[in-house]
Amino acid sequence: GAVVSQHPSRVICKSGTSVKIECRSLDFQATTMFWYRQFPKQSLMLMATSNEGSKATYEQGVEKDKFLINHASLTLSTLTVTSAHPEDSSFYICSARIRGDTQYFGPGTRLTVL
Amino acid sequence: GQQVMQIPQYQHVQEGEDFTTYCNSSTTLSNIQWYKQRPGGHPVFLIQLVKSGEVKKQKRLTFQFGEAKKNSSLHITATQTTDVGTYFCAGVSGGDSWGKLQFGAGTQVVVTP
Secondary structure, rough: OEEEEEOOEEEOOOOOOOOOEEEEEEOOOOOEEEOOOOOOOOEEEEEEEEEEOOOOEEEOOOOOOOEEEEEEOEEEEEEEEOOOOHHHHHHEEEEOOOOOOOOOEEEEEEEEEE | OEEEEEOOOOOEEEEOOOOOEEEEEOOEEEEEEEEOOOOOOOOOOEEOOOOOOOOEOOEHHHHHHHHOOOEEEEEEEOHHHHHHHEEEEEEOOOOOOOOOOOEOOOOOEEOOO
């Protein structure tokens, strides 16, 4: 099946710093990628839809200046959490849309902000 | 906006028993997908249902999509310890061209031997 990678898998940072998370589709081109956030024992919450070559579309309540998304190529989307605070600590997961509406998920990035 | 409700949120099953998790959308869906997430892992795609009344089987798993395309169920027979994890349904709204998934709350399944 389709493979999506995420880097880093785990990151710990100090409050006020920015963190960049990469999402790559390894064996296919993805025009559309999605970014989700998941709190412990909760469901996935869609943050934004990332389209190659255009601005990301953010879900209601998600600050676009806080969570910067760049989809520079058909195989790479990045999420930058700017000026991270402890409440930004979460599990961030990307997915890539392939055939139809099927999405393949990356392994996730666990962010801890101290 | 579209909401997807999923019950139960927690299911404790004896090995060998059957169980069902249910999903209900507030709006008509173009399709519904099911994912499984193991503890500490990421969601893994199981299946997609597109047609009204569709039923699909994967070994011990049976997936159904309602006639109105607003509800779905996952039935697992003869549960095994490998079935442990959280099962999520995720719907795509009928009017959504991006294919955005609206996830249910998930059913966390615990299996006791």
